[in-house]
Amino acid sequence: PTPSLDRQAQTVVDALVPALPYDDVVLLLARTRRLAPDKVAYWDLPADPALVSEARKTTTRQLSAWGLDELAFTTELVVSELVTNAIRHATGPIRLRLILERTLICEVFDGGATAPHLRHPRTTDEGGRGLFLIAQFTQRWGTRFLPEGKVIWAEQSLTDTLG
Structure with a gap:
């Protein structure tokens, strides 16, 4: 041992x-530990706002393949906000990755070097709710910096779906 x-x-x-x-x-x-290949899914995305809906659909298909249809609504929201933020505030390639282990982790890689900031928008503000919503609907979230950019990730519990 x-x-x-x-x-x-x-x-x-x-x-x-x-x-x-x-x-x-x-x-x-x-x-x-190494993850099994069937527990990780990723997609390279062009920085095109019109493709955010396609990223949501692709995510929903993957969740269905994993038997996690119950997480579709929240995960679509997370994907939509993270991909939209990457398109608006960063540069370079964008990669969406889902990891299924003890939790469901949604990651979005972009080429930007700036740290995201959680805002608490007023009801009259038109924007700035993305990370606020992610913080409300997930267990935790964070940022990991890499030499070529950053990864913003959000983690969701599986206990509600497996119970």
């Missing part, structure tokens, strides 16, 4: 810093 991450971390720290007492030593270990 593989040793626990705690035990592995202690072994590495003991080897690198053999003298006690040691202070201000930080070590991060992460165990990763």
